[in-house]
Amino acid sequence: MAEDGGVGDSIDRTPASSADVCVVGSGPAGALVAHRLAAQGADVVVLEAGPRFDFAGRREQQEEHIRPGMGDPWEMGGPRDDYTTAGRHYPLNAARVKGVGGSTLHWQGMVMRLHERDFEMETRHGVGADWPIDYDDLRPYYAEAERALGVAGAMDNPYAPPREEPFPLSAFPPSYSDSLFAEACERLGIDMHSVPNARNSEPYxxxxxxxxxxxxxPVCPSGAKYTAESHVTKAESAGARVIDHAPVQRLEHDDTGEVVERAVYATPDGTEHHQRARRFVLACGGVENARLLLLSESEQYPGGLANSSDAVGRFFMDHLFAGAGARLDEPTRQNHVGFITSECHQFYDDENPIEGTKLEFLNYAGPSPVIExxxxxxxxxxxxxxxxxxxxxxxxxGGLVEQLPDAENRITLDPNRRDDHGNPVPHVEWSLSDRTKRAIRRANDVQHAILEELGASIEWTVGPEATGPAYHQMGTTRMGGDPDESVVDADCRTHDLSNLWVVGSSVFPTGGAMNPTLTIAALSLRAAESLSASL
Amino acid sequence: MAALAAAGATVGGGVLFGRMVPPRSDGGGAASDGRDPSAAPSLSSDLLDLLDATAEVLYPDGVEGRRDFVETYVLGRVSDRSDYRDGLREAAAQLDAVARDWEGSPYAELDADARDRILRNLGVETADPDPEGPISDRIRFYLVDDLLFAFYSSPAGGRLVGIENPIGHPGGIESYQRGTMPDAPGNTNGGESDG
Incomplete structure (x- = not known):
């Protein structure tokens, strides 16, 4: 048995002796938890299913993205990542990355706080579920997350939830394209404002x-865009050990069923290894968090680990894209940058529809000459x-529209299809309700009004039929105060097992319509505190 | 050579379209310059000649500094990517072999119309770029797409279309707030860079 697990790089992938904390997954949630705990002196092991992508290869990966026929720059797909879907097709492997840094390797880097109402949708509007924490509980962690990720933003958004301190970095100024929208929006009484970006507007x-x-x-060759590689590196500097090419197959608990004893991971040569730890943290994304719990079924937990509520895998949500495009009789100067510099959150807290909606003024409309x-x-x-x-x-x-939780939208295991290690693949059941479709139409109405006011001729609309997910998988291990209704508590610890935490957007009881990563980061920092206290 | 044999057999009727069976390197598929590709020879000026001749067909008329551009942004870009470079050389050798077979002359020595005609008759216009595919797919991938990628992801090509910092080129952060492109189209200096 080769120590490197058959990868061929001579890096030791055998387990460490029992660790304080074993983190499964090295995306933003896992990386932040690993870093915080390692920095406090804990002995941390991180198990990552995918590879470590060398930063020196980013220009080549960029070329792979731009040029047809070169494959996925992040190597997603194949038997390792197989899945099946029912209902509306969910393109899972376009929606995630397995590798050190997780899906922040390919994300856009938009980092907004949820609004106060997002934590209280049931109380305020009789829909969805309340979170067991509110905005004020998360507020200091939002600020800490903004510093950790390096968020460039400005205090010019009248619709943002309250904050005292400025953003760590100055905002990117509006684009020329934004200026074309400005007059039309002003005439319509629609406010434009800056966008918080996890992207360096200055060295940070x-x-x-x-x-x-x-x-x-999906590729930032300059390194200006935050990726969780940043906190993986910090965690390693603080003493954490990160094992890549190490997909966890299942978690195994002790005889009492009260604590997880080990994570069983496999290396590419097919060898299974057992990593023991005092605490375990699942941080593998909105689909794999649920799948790993379901794969870890046992005699005591026949429906899956930490699943006495039967909520594991249920309430799967994403944000829906709504958009419209047009042409003007003048240059619009698109595709200079790949990020957004202005948005409108004015309609987010509206009650008709109740679903949150945020609107985006795109800087990359129409074809890029090189790709065409x-x-x-x-x-x-x-x-x-x-x-x-x-x-x-x-x-x-463009824009994002909220999808309310529905127990029938869910992740299960597909017994008829197996991955490269013989495990049932995830089965994604996902559909849109009529109310979600109405909310998308409402977003389209505002988009059309703005484009028409601009005098542009509308050429396309992405509405309820053409819509797709924004690749924000949420809800499948929801947090709550009632163990019969939820999987984790307010600290992201599972109700059923005292040494198992789950972090990431899978714990969101509702998803709002804001890109989730800042909330993932804030919750992870908060969970790290409870983990630390438990040690 | 296998490349010549395969191409010759396929085009015997004088018409060629669609896909061709790729010559196999294990069938003696030496490069057209007579060197064994398995020896991974260093990039030569012969390859640059062929790439520049191809670029003349692919790029718009009047691009100045083209040869230097190709040397820097095509050969230079892949100088440390040995597998890719080998594929590029092999595709170039195959195109050259087709030229010798059809036109009796190395590709780079044909006039531009003949070079254009060979690519179109090979079906490269509509070929799927595939580094493992038939000849036309590999020529599309390694030669046509490479040269077009280098050109239109740089200010040299971008400016002609109206964008001085196209995607793939660092510099958009300097230009995304501008309403107009400094220096109107017409400045077709192929080697120019903008940030």
Missing amino acids: DGRAPCQGYGTCR ALHAETWGDELLTQLRDSYGTHIAM
């Missing part, structure tokens, strides 16, 4: 400022003419 935390490669999602060139069926002067016809006057809006 040892990372470079943004240079504008235009490919934030690579898909063209001609070249030379003819290609240049084609590119000039299609680039330059596009303009577009």
